[in-house]
Amino acid sequence: xxxxxxxxxxxITELKEARAAIQESEKRRYQDQKRMAVLKFANxxxxxxxxxxxxxxxxxxxxxxxxxxxxxxxxKLCEYGQIIFQQSKKLDSALNRxxxxxxxxxxxx
Numbered sequence: 583x584x585x586x587x588x589x590x591x592x593x594i595t596e597l598k599e600a601r602a603a604i605q606e607s608e609k610r611r612y613q614d615q616k617r618m619a620v621l622k623f624a625n626x627x628x629x630x631x632x633x634x635x636x637x638x639x640x641x642x643x644x645x646x647x648x649x650x651x652x653x654x655x656x657x658k659l660c661e662y663g664q665i666i667f668q669q670s671k672k673l674d675s676a677l678n679r680x681x682x683x684x685x686x687x688x689x690x691x
Contacts, residue, residue, distance in 0.1 A: 627683065634676040638669040645669075 645662040648654065654662075 627680070631676070631680045634680075635673060638673040638676070641669040642666050642673070 645665050649659055649662045649666075
């Protein structure tokens, strides 16, 4: 036979709110980390692209400048023209690779 009982109750509202706040904080941290990873990736791609574009552009500019100088022998002009053409193809190839990569990344997201 039960003669006495003790009722114990505890308000756990604050505990639930604290857990919800922690979950929200972890969600924001995860989203921030994901955003930082995307930004780092974009930065790496941009840096690589800039390096790939700079070399052919420097060559094109240098040989175009040589072609503009007076009294260049015709065989040298043809050689410089070929170099400019080859470098422009490298430039086009680098741009096409970058575009394909960016399109692929865009389709994944």
